[in-house]
Amino acid sequence: MNARSKRTSPIRIVQLFGDLLGTYGDGGNALVLERRAAWRGIPVTRVDVTALDAIPRDGDVYVIGGGEDGPQSRAARLLGETGALREAVDAGAAVLAVCAGFQIMGHSFVGPDGTAVDGLGLLDVTTARARGPRLVGEVLVDADPTLGVGRLTGYENHAGVTRLGADATPLGQVVGAHADRPAATRTEGAFRGRIVGTYLHGPVLARNPALADRLLAWALDVEPSELDPLDDTAVERLRAARIAAALSPRADRPETGAFDRIRRRLTAR
Amino acid sequence: MRGAARLARAAGLGGSVIGGHLGLRLDPRLLAKLAAGRRIVTVSATNGKTTTTNLLTAALATAGPVISNAQGSNLATGLAAALAGDLEITRAALEVDEATLAATAVDLAPSTMVLANLSRDQLDRYGEVRIVAEKWRTMFAELRRVGKTPRVVANADDPLVTWSVSGNPDVTWVSVSSPWTADALVCPDCAAPVIHSASDWHCTGCDLARPTPDVSLAGRTVTLHDAGDRMAELDLALPGAFNLANATMALAAARLEGIDPEVAAAAMRATAEVSGRYATVESDGRQIRLLMAKNPAGWQSSLDIVAPPPTPVVVAINARVADGRDPSWLWDVPFERLAGRRVIAAGERAEDLSVRLHYAGVDHDVHRGPALDACRELPVGAVDLVANYTAFTDTLAAR
Numbered sequence A: 001m002n003a004r005s006k007r008t009s010p011i012r013i014v015q016l017f018g019d020l021l022g023t024y025g026d027g028g029n030a031l032v033l034e035r036r037a038a039w040r041g042i043p044v045t046r047v048d049v050t051a052l053d054a055i056p057r058d059g060d061v062y063v064i065g066g067g068e069d070g071p072q073s074r075a076a077r078l079l080g081e082t083g084a085l086r087e088a089v090d091a092g093a094a095v096l097a098v099c100a101g102f103q104i105m106g107h108s109f110v111g112p113d114g115t116a117v118d119g120l121g122l123l124d125v126t127t128a129r130a131r132g133p134r135l136v137g138e139v140l141v142d143a144d145p146t147l148g149v150g151r152l153t154g155y156e157n158h159a160g161v162t163r164l165g166a167d168a169t170p171l172g173q174v175v176g177a178h179a180d181r182p183a184a185t186r187t188e189g190a191f192r193g194r195i196v197g198t199y200l201h202g203p204v205l206a207r208n209p210a211l212a213d214r215l216l217a218w219a220l221d222v223e224p225s226e227l228d229p230l231d232d233t234a235v236e237r238l239r240a241a242r243i244a245a246a247l248s249p250r251a252d253r254p255e256t257g258a259f260d261r262i263r264r265r266l267t268a269r
Numbered sequence B: 001m002r003g004a005a006r007l008a009r010a011a012g013l014g015g016s017v018i019g020g021h022l023g024l025r026l027d028p029r030l031l032a033k034l035a036a037g038r039r040i041v042t043v044s045a046t047n048g049k050t051t052t053t054n055l056l057t058a059a060l061a062t063a064g065p066v067i068s069n070a071q072g073s074n075l076a077t078g079l080a081a082a083l084a085g086d087l088e089i090t091r092a093a094l095e096v097d098e099a100t101l102a103a104t105a106v107d108l109a110p111s112t113m114v115l116a117n118l119s120r121d122q123l124d125r126y127g128e129v130r131i132v133a134e135k136w137r138t139m140f141a142e143l144r145r146v147g148k149t150p151r152v153v154a155n156a157d158d159p160l161v162t163w164s165v166s167g168n169p170d171v172t173w174v175s176v177s178s179p180w181t182a183d184a185l186v187c188p189d190c191a192a193p194v195i196h197s198a199s200d201w202h203c204t205g206c207d208l209a210r211p212t213p214d215v216s217l218a219g220r221t222v223t224l225h226d227a228g229d230r231m232a233e234l235d236l237a238l239p240g241a242f243n244l245a246n247a248t249m250a251l252a253a254a255r256l257e258g259i260d261p262e263v264a265a266a267a268m269r270a271t272a273e274v275s276g277r278y279a280t281v282e283s284d285g286r287q288i289r290l291l292m293a294k295n296p297a298g299w300q301s302s303l304d305i306v307a308p309p310p311t312p313v314v315v316a317i318n319a320r321v322a323d324g325r326d327p328s329w330l331w332d333v334p335f336e337r338l339a340g341r342r343v344i345a346a347g348e349r350a351e352d353l354s355v356r357l358h359y360a361g362v363d364h365d366v367h368r369g370p371a372l373d374a375c376r377e378l379p380v381g382a383v384d385l386v387a388n389y390t391a392f393t394d395t396l397a398a399r
Helices: A028-039 A069-082 A084-090 A100-105 A209-220 A233-247 A256-265 B002-012 B017-024 B030-035 B048-064 B076-086 B101-108 B128-146 B159-165 B241-258 B261-268 B296-305 B327-332 B348-361 B371-375 B389-398
Strands: A011-016 A044-049 A063-065 A094-098 A109-110 A117-119 A125-131 A135-143 A151-158 A161-163 A172-175 A190-194 A195-198 B039-044 B091-095 B112-114 B153-154 B171-174 B192-197 B202-203 B217-219 B221-224 B230-235 B278-281 B286-292 B313-316 B345-349 B365-368 B380-389
Touching: A011 A209, A028 A044, A028 A063, A028 A209, A028 B327, A028 B348, A063 A195, A063 B153, A069 A084, A069 A109, A069 A117, A084 B030, A094 A209, A094 B278, A094 B371, A100 A109, A100 A161, A100 A195, A135 A233, A135 B296, A151 A233, A151 B039, A172 B217, A190 B221, A233 B348, B002 B017, B017 B030, B017 B076, B030 B076, B039 B048, B039 B101, B048 B091, B048 B241, B048 B261, B076 B091, B076 B101, B101 B128, B112 B241, B153 B159, B153 B241, B171 B241, B171 B327, B202 B221, B202 B261, B217 B241, B221 B241, B221 B261, B230 B261, B241 B296, B286 B296, B286 B371, B286 B389, B296 B380, B313 B348, B313 B371, B345 B348, B345 B371, B348 B365, B371 B380, B371 B389, B380 B389
Parallel strands: A011 A044, A011 A063, A063 A094, A094 A195, A109 A125, B039 B091, B039 B112, B112 B153, B153 B171, B171 B217, B286 B380, B313 B345, B313 B380, B345 B365
Antiparallel strands: A109 A117, A125 A161, A135 A151, A135 A172, A190 A195, B192 B202, B217 B221, B221 B230, B278 B286
């Protein structure tokens, strides 16, 4: 098991607001963390927090996903009011924040009426609306080497463009970024300490087990290399397929051109 | 109307989608002209619109011929093609794509509109589900403004449908109990949490709440509360609670069009498959029952009717444009229920399915490629195949 971890109590995975921000299957991230801990015999509990529940302050890994503008603003307000997440982070908790959740971790994002809404300021990032079309499609990211998680694969679908301040590090560099991609989106996501923000769906931990293990290792205060290896055959097969798709010339790139619109009309059911 | 239809027919050899496409390009008013003077019932929903339209057509046909696009396209071009197909028939039951409905409603001016359910589907194409509800809401305001307010048959158990319809004067609220609430946990009006209980729901932040039903389904019995609690029994050849819900919506709409509920219920009995859905096909000694599911709500309904073990299950997923390119919704489907039985993951995105099944604790084999080939890897006998849209249509084409 994990000899180096001194921990005896179960690690606590907190899924924040699956009701408000559960639009893109990101709830799978909590499941992946839970299973990867359990498969290794690491005691683990999962807490699902809805908008009507109190937010626990003693979580080890907090996960929050993507969703629509209105619920996003509500989630930000609820998180801001209690201060529970900030307290947990100060105590060493890790955070995986995806899409709308990522934007909430920053200083501000765009609300339903187009005006800026305050985020939590846990990451030094600020989100504005993209001037061009939504960013939709497969993305491949070479993650920052200090994270030790290698290449990340995911699917993005967002209208926000998030700019990083001096205190945030890009999660990684987008591989083979298209020329029509806004400059600010040639890097992907952001992190600081144990707070990771990303636009990658998939869910991101399902496609990138190394990132899941990075979060678990933080929760256990061990190095990821100290975690028992798991049988990731199915995941490696998926990663190979998605990475090949993202690198192919006819990759699943954003379908926003006139040709794509016509094809969409003709093939729509 | 005749000139317009002649145009469409000349362009596309009669009632075809291409004809409709060209016709609409040549005359943008074509749809309105084709719809004029007809009684049209539209059916829109995220799930079950084809089945509901089939059942409705069967019910309406008891009173004479009915045009339907149930075998074809549910976009504007398909609607035009169906209406141009036979100019003598004055009644139509049309399945209308939920995003297309708002764009065509004023032209179609339906006498009755069925809105059965809204849930997440193809996020990369439709956008988030609230956007579809918002479009419907705007559409109703426009229909009222131009004096074409339809009678509406709406699902009272679906908060998004309720919100989109509220404000209309003539609504038949139908309760069919919607087991899928995961996409309606947030109020579409004020973004406050919506609380669901066994047979009720309400928003915690505003007045939006479940309307009192005029028609309700319990078991297989439909009760018409607005007709002295008169009852009609459904006896469908189609499986599952979801199809009882579809039939109830169809029955309520048929009734507004003058069809007696018992006559409607009897007429629906004959429908045993819908464009291949629920059909059983024979392939190399395997009897393969075909089930289609396109999104989490649909998958949940399909997993409800999968045959018990030891019948093996093939699940097949593609992620083409018509399916939605992002299959991350797989993580909201309760695949855990398949644990302990023989399962094969198939389709062009079998790898995505495989990872989902892996984390669901479901042992399985992977067969990347056509679902029928995967079925042939199983022992001779019965197989249940659940496939999403293009994986399903490919299977139909290959059988």
